[in-house]
Amino acid sequence: MTGEAKLIVQGLSHHYPDEYTGESVHALDNIDLKIYENEFVAIVGPSGCGKTTFLNIIAGLLPYREGRAMVDGVDIKGPGPDRGVVFQEHAILPWRTVSRNIGHGLELRRTPKAETQRRVQEYVDLVGLSGFEDRYPHELSGGMKQRVAVARTLCADPVIMLMDEPFAAVDAQTRITLQDELNRVVMATEKTILFITHSVEEAAFLGDRCIVFSRRPGRIKSEIKIDIPRAERQWKDMVNNSKFTDARDEILGLVRSEVTSNDDG
Amino acid sequence: MTTADPAPVRRKTLRKRLTDSRAVQLIILTIGVFILWGIISAVIERPDRYLPSPLTTLISSADLLEKGVLISFYSDTLTRLVIGSIVGLLMGIPFGLILGLNRTIADMFYPLMNFFQSVSGIAIFPIIVIWFGNSSTTVMIVILYTSFFPIAFNVLSGVRSVPMRYISAARTMGASRFQIIRDVLLPGAMPSVAIGSRLSIGFAWRAVIAGEMLAGQAGLGNMIFAGQELDNTAQIILGMALIGFTWILLDHFLLRPLESDTIERWGLVTR
Numbered sequence: 001m002t003g004e005a006k007l008i009v010q011g012l013s014h015h016y017p018d019e020y021t022g023e024s025v026h027a028l029d030n031i032d033l034k035i036y037e038n039e040f041v042a043i044v045g046p047s048g049c050g051k052t053t054f055l056n057i058i059a060g061l062l063p064y065r066e067g068r069a070m071v072d073g074v075d076i077k078g079p080g081p082d083r084g085v086v087f088q089e090h091a092i093l094p095w096r097t098v099s100r101n102i103g104h105g106l107e108l109r110r111t112p113k114a115e116t117q118r119r120v121q122e123y124v125d126l127v128g129l130s131g132f133e134d135r136y137p138h139e140l141s142g143g144m145k146q147r148v149a150v151a152r153t154l155c156a157d158p159v160i161m162l163m164d165e166p167f168a169a170v171d172a173q174t175r176i177t178l179q180d181e182l183n184r185v186v187m188a189t190e191k192t193i194l195f196i197t198h199s200v201e202e203a204a205f206l207g208d209r210c211i212v213f214s215r216r217p218g219r220i221k222s223e224i225k226i227d228i229p230r231a232e233r234q235w236k237d238m239v240n241n242s243k244f245t246d247a248r249d250e251i252l253g254l255v256r257s258e259v260t261s262n263d264d265g
Numbered sequence: 266m267t268t269a270d271p272a273p274v275r276r277k278t279l280r281k282r283l284t285d286s287r288a289v290q291l292i293i294l295t296i297g298v299f300i301l302w303g304i305i306s307a308v309i310e311r312p313d314r315y316l317p318s319p320l321t322t323l324i325s326s327a328d329l330l331e332k333g334v335l336i337s338f339y340s341d342t343l344t345r346l347v348i349g350s351i352v353g354l355l356m357g358i359p360f361g362l363i364l365g366l367n368r369t370i371a372d373m374f375y376p377l378m379n380f381f382q383s384v385s386g387i388a389i390f391p392i393i394v395i396w397f398g399n400s401s402t403t404v405m406i407v408i409l410y411t412s413f414f415p416i417a418f419n420v421l422s423g424v425r426s427v428p429m430r431y432i433s434a435a436r437t438m439g440a441s442r443f444q445i446i447r448d449v450l451l452p453g454a455m456p457s458v459a460i461g462s463r464l465s466i467g468f469a470w471r472a473v474i475a476g477e478m479l480a481g482q483a484g485l486g487n488m489i490f491a492g493q494e495l496d497n498t499a500q501i502i503l504g505m506a507l508i509g510f511t512w513i514l515l516d517h518f519l520l521r522p523l524e525s526d527t528i529e530r531w532g533l534v535t536r
Contacts (some may be wrong), residue, residue: 085437089430093431108438
């Protein structure tokens with residue numbers, strides 16, 4: 001990968017006190033990671049491996065003390081509009097219509113109305129929500145809500161988009177559609193993305209690079225490059241693409257060995 | 266994508282049908298109550314003393330209207346309700362909000378609020394009379410006091426119950442603390458604000474009647490009380506009917522539209 005590193009993480013470790021016992025939990029261990037411009041990095045790992053903790057630290061929602069994390073060369077000290085997050089659960093606001101949710105980030109920054117409107121319409125169209133601009137979230141399906149969430153994040157034009165298992169809560173059929181659509185959107189917007197998932201298939205399908213996390217304490221177990229042009233990443237073709245199936249099987253083996261060793265321990 | 270389209274349209278017509286039939290139900294119910302009332306009044310002995318007929322009550326109200334007292338009593342009572350509960354809400358909402366936003370302040374004030382919440386408006390009446398005499402001010406202070414707690418408690422819990430993910434999402438979009446309060450916490454607390462307002466105004470409406478009776482202030486409460494002393498049962502019934510009827514109007518023209526434009530529109534409650 002050429003170009004500039006948008007996200008740089010060096011020697012990041014994280015401990016937190018357990019909610020009930022108060023004992024120190026070692027969640028992340030010495031993470032080193034660089035994500036370059038327009039790169040799609042998927043982190044996959046067994047549940048409880050610290051991948052969401054990692055994303056929350058990058059999002060600035062969780063303070064960290066050990067190691068460094070930088071976006072565009074600036075140390076992360078809290079949340080900021082340079083890092084947009086798409087959450088697992090629906091986090092779009094029920095009291096805002098589709099277009100007011102999508103334009104919220106710009107509104108918070110006091111972007112002129114005309115400019116906001118233009119950008120909102122652009123992203124409404126991009127994620128295929130034309131005609132639903134004035135609907136409230138409760139009138140939308142689960143898949144449509146996540147489209148709004150993705151559009152809201154992209155519309156605010158972050159340096160990097162962080163996605164925390166964004167399609168985990170939708171049904172399998174919708175998930176496939178959303179994954180195809182995400183590829184198309186990523187191609188159109190050329191965004192840099194950090195994507196967390198527990199689905200090996202999803203990671204291999206979407207990621208230019210897949211990072212496999214070990215069980216807790218989460219450390220980078222391995223890294224697999226998936227050299228498939230984004231334009232070719234569509235489910236109807238991917239199932240027969242050996243680059244995809246090989247990568248998927250390799251990652252599956254790595255994740256499975258983590259889960260198995262977890263059972264032994 | 267088109268799958269979600271027809272659903273809201275169908276829901277709207279269904280709701281409309283429901284309200285239509287509700288109106289019909291209401292009319293039937295009202296007529297039923299009047300007929301039952303008339304029958305009971307016709308069969309009992311000394312109906313003027315125990316339960317005057319609907320017609321007698323109507324004549325009595327015409328009489329009070331003619332004297333001009335009915336309107337003046339009614340407006341006195343409504344004025345007290347409006348001023349008392351509005352001041353109560355205007356104090357209770359920001360207070361609940363501050364407590365909901367700041368745990369330290371909340372922990373500090375909570376025992377005090379809990380204490381006074383249990384001391385009802387009627388229980389503080391005597392001391393307010395000692396301070397302010399048998400006056401309209403006394404009645405209004407009691408109303409204010411009564412309406413303050415339900416709204417304050419509800420706003421407090423409403424702010425706290427806003428899902429963390431909404432706040433996190435706003436923070437990651439670079440929202441300031443003020444913007445989070447304005448765009449996330451306040452609208453998120455709306456269901457509780459609506460419930461609290463309903464409770465507060467409902468309690469205030471009871472307190473105003475009790476207050477007028479106790480403080481001997483001209484108004485509906487006093488009218489009912491005087492009706493008993495004057496052996497004018499029709500006057501008592503008229504007062505009771507006005508109290509209930511006023512609440513239905515308040516509910517229909519103020520509280521319900523407020524709820525349907527906000528929390529129902531947002532899908533936060535279903536009716």
